[in-house]
Amino acid sequence: MNFGQKQIVSTCLALWIGIWLLFQVRSVISPENPFRKIRTLGWMELEERRSFVYGKEFSEFMAFCREKIPANGTFLFLGPDDQAVSRPRAYFELLPRLPNDHPEFLIVYKSQASTHSSPGEPFAAFSPDSYILRQEDRQP
DSSP states (O other), X not given: OOHHHHHHHHHHHHHHHHHHHHHHHHHHHOTTOHHHHHHGGXXXXXXXXXXXXXXXXXHHHHHHHHHHSOTTOEEEEEOXXXXXXXXXXXXXXXTTSEEOSSOSEEEEOSSOGGGSSOOOEEEEEEETTEEEEEOSSOOO
């Protein structure tokens, strides 16, 4: 390489590294930076953390269920998808209430009652597609 080609290559390389650094720094200081949001979890209250991690609607629905279902109650969680991550989260959030195949309460989250075999009687409603039903004719 002669002197002109070396200068062009080094200028292009320096320009490329400079632009790359600019984008890296911008992504770190950006308000939409996910790492910044995760770092702020340490200063959030418990309910704010739940809302951030689980989503606001699900977090509010779980708080609603904890308020309405007695601590010694049993429940069955019915969500939009049996394999969804909302099921284990609900089990954890509703402790000491225990899941059961013959529950006292049927928790329906983002689903329709017509899709379930024995819906039970209305107990508490959070929204048209998220509510709690009381099972009267449950089998032990």
